[in-house]
Amino acid sequence: MEPLAARLRPKNLDEFVGQEHLVGExxxxxxxxxxxxxxxxxxxxxxxTGKTTIARIYARALDADLFxxxxxxxxxxxxxxxxxxxxxxPQEPFANDxxxxxxxxxxxxxxxxxxxxxxxxFLLPYVESGKLTLIGATTENPSFEVxxxxxxRCRVFVLEPLSEESLRAIVKRAKLKLGKDAFExxxxxxxxxxxRALTLLDSTMSLYGKIxxxxxxxxxxxxxxxxxxxxxxxxDTISAFIKSMRASQPDAAMYYLxxxxxxxxxxxxxxxxxxxxxxxxxxxxxxxxxxxxxxxxRACEVIxxxxxxxxxxxxxxxxxxxKKDRTAYDALRAAQADIKKLGNLPVPKxxxxxPTKLMKDLDYGKGYEMYxxxxxxxxxxKKRKYFE
Numbered sequence: 001m002e003p004l005a006a007r008l009r010p011k012n013l014d015e016f017v018g019q020e021h022l023v024g025e026x027x028x029x030x031x032x033x034x035x036x037x038x039x040x041x042x043x044x045x046x047x048x049t050g051k052t053t054i055a056r057i058y059a060r061a062l063d064a065d066l067f068x069x070x071x072x073x074x075x076x077x078x079x080x081x082x083x084x085x086x087x088x089x090p091q092e093p094f095a096n097d098x099x100x101x102x103x104x105x106x107x108x109x110x111x112x113x114x115x116x117x118x119x120x121x122f123l124l125p126y127v128e129s130g131k132l133t134l135i136g137a138t139t140e141n142p143s144f145e146v147x148x149x150x151x152x153r154c155r156v157f158v159l160e161p162l163s164e165e166s167l168r169a170i171v172k173r174a175k176l177k178l179g180k181d182a183f184e185x186x187x188x189x190x191x192x193x194x195x196r197a198l199t200l201l202d203s204t205m206s207l208y209g210k211i212x213x214x215x216x217x218x219x220x221x222x223x224x225x226x227x228x229x230x231x232x233x234x235x236d237t238i239s240a241f242i243k244s245m246r247a248s249q250p251d252a253a254m255y256y257l258x259x260x261x262x263x264x265x266x267x268x269x270x271x272x273x274x275x276x277x278x279x280x281x282x283x284x285x286x287x288x289x290x291x292x293x294x295x296x297x298r299a300c301e302v303i304x305x306x307x308x309x310x311x312x313x314x315x316x317x318x319x320x321x322x323k324k325d326r327t328a329y330d331a332l333r334a335a336q337a338d339i340k341k342l343g344n345l346p347v348p349k350x351x352x353x354x355p356t357k358l359m360k361d362l363d364y365g366k367g368y369e370m371y372x373x374x375x376x377x378x379x380x381x382k383k384r385k386y387f388e
Contacts, residue, residue: 163192
């Protein structure tokens with residue numbers, strides 16, 4: 001029997017739950033699907049939020065041939081086979097009927113960030129020419145992971161973790177008996193990931209025949225080291241790694257680093273999180289942390305496994321033991337909140353740029369003094385402080 005998550009996978013937009021900002025009435029992906037608009041795009045978001053499902057619904061709407069590949073295991077030869085340019089030369093799928101139209105080909109490339117630059121360069125002309133309509137899926141920021149030429153030919157849609165309301169609707173479709181405590185436990189465990197919730201429900205029912213907090217916990221237990229680079233253990237381990245460094249626990253941080261290294265986790269993935277951590281959590285308390293983290297990232301780029309594990313360990317020991325200060329991070333978030341609430345407030349005239357006579361006549365730049373003590377904030381935010 002198919003896994004529960006596969007059995008409940010939506011076949012059309014009417015069955016799809018969540019991502020209203022993309023597939024709600026009048027939203028971009030829904031409009032594209034309804035109008036059968038053919039274009040390449042990248043779905044960026046956490047696991048279990050509907051990336052594969054959206055790709056399948058889109059390909060079905062186009063009446064296209066859908067090819068699903070994982071960038072972890074796929075390569076150039078797989079692309080050649082899909083476009084009909086394998087080792088045996090171009091293939092003629094309609095050789096017996098010269099007038100048969102060729103169906104569009106949609107390539108769903110999961111974990112597109114795992115394709116290296118050479119592989120992405122190889123894919124580019126097929127996307128450019130329209131031989132392939134590309135749907136990339138990634139949990140990583142495509143700005144860093146996808147080459148500019150390919151990225152410029154794709155729209156990027158950001159998926160959000162599923163809300164509790166959406167998860168509730170999905171779990172109800174499973175038609176399994178869940179008490180209130182078990183449901184709340186499952187919501188906390190799934191963390192916005194529908195596949196994670198359904199997979200655990202499926203395992204729990206298979207093992208124990210009923211869903212309770214106790215049986216859910218038991219189903220999670222395993223004597224084996226679990227590490228699926230696409231799944232839960234990947235995110236649980238990186239979460240534990242970051243939180244251990246944040247708590248200044250170098251032993252715990254080193255343990256979770258070792259787990260990732262032994263499992264073959266991408267060293268750049270680990271190093272990138274360390275660069276973020278250096279500014280977000282260490283910040284102003286020890287500015288050299290960012291220098292160290294960037295040096296570790298560069299070392300991982302140049303050296304690679306197995307030796308770059310030593311560089312990672314060096315960086316982890318430094319970051320975990322560094323003093324912590326989140327004031328820069330908190331200040332940024334507070335400023336962003338004001339912008340979302342108030343929009344782009346007018347810049348005070350005395351600090352505006354005045355390159356033309358007209359602008360000077362309008363008092364742009366008038367009264368500006370270097371090292372002025374008067375606030376340069378917009379009028380509505382004159383008394384606002386982000387750094388206390």
